[in-house]
Amino acid sequence: DVKVTQSSRYLVKRTGEKVFLECVQDMDHENMFWYRQDPGLGLRLIYFSYDVKMKEKGDIPEGYSVSREKKERFSLILESASTNQTSMYLCASSFMKNTEAFFGQGTRLTVV
């Protein structure tokens, strides 16, 4: 079974803090993705990576950055957290680009 593990289930951070969300997959997938999910807006793609050290902006990259130093690990960074970044963050990985994506359990981030 594919396993995608996100480092935290729940996080509470203060406005202006730098926040790191970590994601690790154990299936040697080249493709990794970060989404946020908000009621009524569905899943929105923040950043993705098709290879180590490679990153591409998704639909809503503003206020975020990513790091992929190793194939299995993809980190999402909130440079200066703001209240409008309160959301459910989902990491995913896939063997083929943009097909069967496997998701982690999600991190519910609250910025106060």
Place this chain on the structure above:
Amino acid sequence: QKEVEQDPGPLSVPEGAIVSLNCTYSNSAFQYFMWYRQYSRKGPELLMYTYSSGNKEDGRFTAQVDKSSKYISLFIRDSQPSDSATYLCAMSAGGNEKLTFGTGTRLTIIP
């Protein structure tokens, strides 16, 4: 118009009923189709994955793709209370074209 349309529900059906969940789409290039199940406060779990048109069955679940009508369906037979969740459809043209998700249908199975 959204690229993928999915009725948000909520949909409530009695236990044992057949459930039909649907998505329509506008991009004729889509050829990979997925259904995900998401329990409250959890990540989406891949349920079904189909390529191009046709049917695929896995236990109580059947996925149908009708590319001529740009319409996909997920059928759940003998529905159980444990099937209560939000169901998301997703699709892509493959390659560098990103996955596009529906907004999800919230399903409740009443015991």
